[in-house]
Amino acid sequence: MSRPSRRLLLAGALAAASAAVTGCSSGSEGSSSDGSRRLRIGYFAFPSGDLIVKHKRLLEKALPDHKISWIKFDSGAGVNQAFIGNSLDIAALGSSPFARGVSGSSPIPYKVAWILDVAGENEALVARKGTGITDVAGLKGKKIATPFASTSHYSLLAALEKAGLKPADVQLVDLQPQPILAAWQRGDIDAAYVWLPTLDELRKTGTQVTSSKEIGAAGKPTLDLAVVSDELISRDPQAIDAWRKAEAEALRLLKSDPDGSVKAVSSELNISEADAKAQLAQGVFLTPQQVASADWLGTGSDSDPGRLLTYVTDTARFLADQRQIDTAPSAAVVRKAFYLEGLSDVLK
Structure with missing residues (x-):
């Protein structure tokens, strides 16, 4: 598989940015046209604390x-x-895309500042019924769709490797979640590795072969992180503090107010509360105390990153071995892409 160059990525970025941020001024020092300070937040239509922060306007x-x-x-x-x-x-x-972003001679100017969730049964590999596929080894020669450069792509490569298959042994197709569903319904693909809510649609007429929970337990975990731009760190660190506290509150609400959390996710994803509850149950959500611990992101000390540093470094090394990136960054390089200052304050 060929990989896009940084120049091509930049060209795509400029096109995407103009469409995605219509109406948002690019004024100096992060100010919008009316003089207020701006925050442009990217999110996924995926059950997590992000949707609670958004829905409740925290x-x-x-x-x-x-x-x-x-x-x-x-x-x-x-x-x-x-x-x-x-x-x-x-x-x-x-x-996985974060590991890609901090690799190479021109790493993307951002830093990881929070952990949204750990991938569980909410990302999985599903084969269409009738294909005869019951395990990963059975994918040889089959057509598999996944969004390239995603955590699902990474987990698929890890699953193939464990089964003794190379990417060249299968037909990999780069599709986003909605096009995956359309291709599935047309019968154009044999299997797909993707996340919720598309995943649940595939399960209705497919057989789950493996999941990110299983692959993580085997030594290659994936997580949904949250990153902040270097420019925001420089100009408005107080906004990052407020955003972290809002995300911490959302994690607390997932445990203390499950019904309210289900309603928020249901509303944001436009799905039934029963479906929202089932989807939330498939994720692994840490407590704020766990996020800000040595087991995960870190303790808030610049000299004491958590195990996430090892996870990201290992992910980059795996991607390099799979020739998805040119070279893997060292742990010291990845460490520079961590923003831990003020992290412990969310626990106060």
Whole structure:
């Protein structure tokens, strides 16, 4: 598989940015046309604390002097492109596309500042019934769709490797979630690795072969992270503090107010509350204390990153071995893409 150059990514970013951020001024020092400070937040239509923050307007309440724009993306590849085009300040991003973004001679100018969730049964590989596929080894020669440069793509490659298959042993197709569903319904593909809510649609007429929960337990976990631009860190670190506190509150609400959380996700995804409840149950959501611990993002000390550093470094190394990126960055390089300052404050 060929990989797009940084120049092509930038070209795509500029096109995506102009469409996604229509109406948002690119004024100096992060100001919008009416003089208020701006925050452009990228999110996925995926059950997580992000949707609770958005639905309950937690960030708008915390930062009334900011003009906040929520911009929906289909996958991490689009988020990376938008950051290259300077069209985002904060965004959800999978650990695999983040590992790609901090690799190479011109890493994307952003840093991981929060963990939204750990991939569980909410990302999985499903084969169409009638194909005879019952395990990963049975995918040899089959046509498999997944969004390239995503956590699902990474997990698919990991599953193939574990089964003794190379990417060349299958037919990989780069499709976003909605086109995956359309291709599935037409019978154009044999299997797909994707996330909710498209995943649940595929399960209705398919057989789950493996999941990101299983692949993570085997040593290759994936996570949904949240990153902030270097420019935002420089000009408005207080906004990052407020945003982290809003995300921490959402994680608390997922546990303390499950019914309210289900209603928020149901409304944001335009699905039934029963479906929202089922989808939330498939994710792994940390507590704020876990996020800000040595087991995950870190303790808030610049010299003490958590195990996420190892996860991202290992992911980049795997992608390099799979020839998805040219070279894997060192742990020291990845460490520079962590923003831990003020992290412990969300626990106060």
